[in-house]
Amino acid sequence: MKLEAVIVVMFVLLISGSCAKSRSDKSSAGSESDKIVQKEDGTISLSLEKAVLYQNRKDPSLNTAEWNFVISKPGRYNVWLSSLTRDTMNLGYMNTVKIDLNNDERLEAKPVGNKIIKNVQNFDNSYFRADSYMGSFYIQTPGEHSIQVISEKIINSENILDYSPATQGTMIVSVFLEPKTR
Numbered sequence: 001m002k003l004e005a006v007i008v009v010m011f012v013l014l015i016s017g018s019c020a021k022s023r024s025d026k027s028s029a030g031s032e033s034d035k036i037v038q039k040e041d042g043t044i045s046l047s048l049e050k051a052v053l054y055q056n057r058k059d060p061s062l063n064t065a066e067w068n069f070v071i072s073k074p075g076r077y078n079v080w081l082s083s084l085t086r087d088t089m090n091l092g093y094m095n096t097v098k099i100d101l102n103n104d105e106r107l108e109a110k111p112v113g114n115k116i117i118k119n120v121q122n123f124d125n126s127y128f129r130a131d132s133y134m135g136s137f138y139i140q141t142p143g144e145h146s147i148q149v150i151s152e153k154i155i156n157s158e159n160i161l162d163y164s165p166a167t168q169g170t171m172i173v174s175v176f177l178e179p180k181t182r
Contacts, residue, residue, distance in 0.1 A: 035144075036069040042179035044069050044077075046147065048172060053156050061095045063154040065172070068146050071139050077177040079134045081111050083153065084127045085170040088116050091130055092170045098150040099134055099175065107135040129173070136180060149175055 038044050051065035079099060085091050091111050099107040111132030120129045139145060153172045 036067060038070065038072050042073055044071070044177040045174060046176065047174045048154070053154065055154075055156055060152040062150065063152060064148055064150050065154050065175075066146060066148045067175075068144055070144050071142050073179065074139050074142055076136050076138045076180040078136050078180050079107060080176050080178065081132045081134050081149070081172060082174040082176065083111060083113075083130045083132065083170050084120060084123060084173050085113070085130050086126055086128070087169060088113055088128050088130060091132075093151070093153060095152060097134065097153070097172075098148075100148040100150075101137045101139070102145055103148075105137055107137070109134050130170075137177070147175065 036044065036046060036050060046067045046069065048065055051067050054062075054064040054066070056062040081097060081099070083091055091113055093110050096108045096110050109132075111130070111134070113130035114133045115131040117129040117131065119125070120127050149172065151172060153170055155171045
């Protein structure tokens with residue numbers, strides 16, 4: 001009986017601690033100083049470090065990264081997904097990656113590595129960056145927008161050692177939007 005009570009108390013403490021962390025992560029991501037804005041050339045870079053992450057250990061294909069960003073120049077934007085990988089021929093995505101803009105429009109594709117970049121900063125030389133073209137969005141209005149990426153390859157850097165070696169082979173590091181030119 002005592003053992004069951006201790007287990008229940010530990011479970012309640014664990015749940016309340018993780019809920020408090022999620023609330024603080026969400027509130028800090030929306031603060032004025034953390035707003036992601038367009039660069040001079042019109043691109044928007046959304047790194048995983050600046051995302052609000054939702055991790056699902058039972059079904060990693062539901063892992064989600066979410067960003068809020070500010071658009072100053074409306075128009076059509078190409079969407080690129082950047083992954084770190086060791087195998088540039090097979091990125092190892094088991095499921096398609098879903099990218100939602102404002103919970104209104106969705107792109108869904110399996111990343112293939114259209115551009116491969118060597119010598120990635122902050123990682124050892126065994127990793128390459130694979131940029132995959134995912135499609136395009138038309139953003140009509142300037143102002144704040146949100147984007148979500150859903151994939152098993154979204155891995156929180158704090159939890160990277162908890163995942164299997166197969167999952168560690170490739171991981172999403174950023175999404176970037178670039179203005180489409182004619």
